[in-house]
Amino acid sequence: MIKPTRLAFLVSLLATSAAHAAAPSQAGAKAAPPAQIGVASFNMAWAGSQQDFDRHAAVCKAVSWCDTRPKRAPGQARPDEAAIQAARQCVADTERLAGGPAQAAMSVPCNAYLGRGDKTPPTSADYAAKMAGLQATIAGLIETQKVGVIAFQEVRSAEVVKQLLGRHAERFGVCDAPHDGFQTVAFAWDRSLGQTGAQCGVNQELAVSDNPADKEARRVRPGLALTLEWPGRRISFLNVHLKSGCANIVPHPIYQARLLDDPAAACVVLNRQVAPLERWLDSVGKQSPEYVLLGDFNRRIDEEAAARIPPEQVRVDGSNPAGVPVADASGKVATRYLWQELSDGARTLHQVPLTGVETGCRGFSGLDHIVLSGPLAARQAPTLGSRKTAVVQAPDQRIETSDHCPRSVTLAL
Template sequence: MMNLTRIALLVSLLAAPAAHAADPVAPQSPAVQIGVASFNLAWAGSQQDFDRHAAVCNAVSWCDTRPKRGPGGARPDEAAVKAAAQCVADTERQAGGPSQAAMMVPCNAYLGRNTSTPPTSLDYAAKLAGLQATIDKLIETQGVRVLAFQEVRSADVVKTLLGRYADRFSVCDAPHEGFQTVAFAWDRSLSREEGRCNVNRELAVSDDPNDPKARKVRPGLALELQLPGRKVSFLNVHLKSGCANIVPTPIYQARLLDDPAPACAVLNRQVAPLERWLDSTAKSSPEYVLLGDFNRRIDEEAAADIKPEQVRIDGSSALGVPKQDASGKVATRYLWQELADAGRPLTQVPLQAESSCRGFTGLDHIVLSAPLASRQAPGLVSRKTAVIQSPAQRIEPSDHCPRSVTLTF
């Protein structure tokens, strides 16, 4: 007859597999759908920012700090360059110095086509009202809960533009030495933990690496959210303008990133920092969204028949971060093919046609990492929403339409 100890051991051994089989399976976190939008706010500051802008610009007769090209001219003539330089000097003197002038909107920013009559505080208030109404529409009718902003003065301005939703959203921005910066607003109910924002200052390259006083372009901004069961990141960019397309138009010349034009040289020097940022994010947060104003038609690049050996000047593989020279430039011709290489594939969210939207086309994009793209249903598209404004409005709220998409996380 077995003793009690041996019986107890036998019972425990026989019961162990059954108990293990009955263990509950860890539940999968349910899919969450979140509206995400990118919106360039076109030099959006506070009402006080505008009043200061108007006072300085009145004092300098609303001059233009950028030299103008004559009709049919490839570049500004000597007289135009001299006039712009004088405008810069006068504006800096009235503003209180170069650093103060850098934190002010250029005098021509809000003039539009009517340059004979300067805009007023009421005109600017109408611009802010249009932005607020547009953002309200994104949140109310499209369920947007994460918003990436470009060309905004500060987080305080974003809070004002959120209007009745200001108490529901958290906001962060990227402090910068220029008026324009990038910012995020997100519905704080998305996560039990507070979102984390990190500034990427590497993207804020200098317009002229040989001039320590030269203006720096906008930094990048990352938002990290802990959603149920997973961490996701959003990367907000506003890259250098003036080197946008590879297909020529009646207005814009086709330019590759190795083009000698100054704007292309600056955008070129943002490539390596952007690649490093994507690589670092992919390691810590494989599911991420890259969005914002790319100032580059990466949709044109993606649609073009670009051979792998054409991406870089030396014909080398586009895998990995390209080597930089002493100034930060890389041997890259195409932004999209450089970023979306086989080592870290990316997916552009295509745009659904939106006939009611006016403003720039092809500059604002929403891009998904491969792990996040794999979670989306087939046929995913983004849309543009027309900016709300009155027919007679003198300062349009923005020359960009917000681009949005509903993503599954």
């Protein structure tokens, strides 16, 4: 936790930090790769600029902070018709005030920054406190944990990342994945890494539609790759934020256990991301056998790995999970388990286990992962583990800094 005086300083620092364009490293071509790289993944929970928040608040105030998602009454399995109609009206009103569906998609939902049971609308000062907490958390990753590559999720743009880097902005390069929704993925990397330059590449295949039959339907987030090179050596980082709502195979008091062949809408969308993700891994692996797949998987792949599912049970049809599964016209595949499909024998992947959680770390668990390719994992010590760090947050902060704790690891090169 930070004291109010410290918070005020961070808010001031945030307001005055300048945005600097990312530029690839031009260091000497003979320089060797570093002995190790600190790597982190951080979902920043609808992080935009202060101006983004002010536009969001103006629209939401006009629609009385309505919720675009139908609400279920206690004990209800699904929302009733009145709740569905109220949500539809909220969508229509929000789109009208935002300037249309496309503009509304680039805005934050009215309930995004409201705490559970909190009926008091957040203010601009509340949002500034959130941003100060994000900036302080990122500074801690860089200064204390020596992180040189950060994969961000739920961020509006590269410009927001540059702002949140604060005093480290000149030292880090930044790139993002252009998207037609507010949330996207981004990278920040220390420009002293990658002696022949850093390259970013967007994977739009992962941005599958929520409904292929509807041309206006929302698309989920794309993927983003960052490649660092040295003479004779290359390492890639693949940043993902997969479809939410189909997370676990172990029953939970709140979340139902679901396989990827479950008919629930969220599972159908996540299922349709499997083939594009596998094709991406294969493509990157041919050019860069050493790679890191990290981000918000929105799936408990640790539960799937622990279940030790036999190969013949991975796919609905009992076929060998090796290779990219055949997709139907909508992109759906006969896959039940994400982890066993990705690490299928033909492609060997290794999850970096979570070996430490800092006191004060709250929020979602089991969704953020760091996965290494076989060749990169072979360079690591058998005891390699990752840690979660608590986000910086003031005691009276009304908008939480994030509902995810950043997860980090130090990789030997």
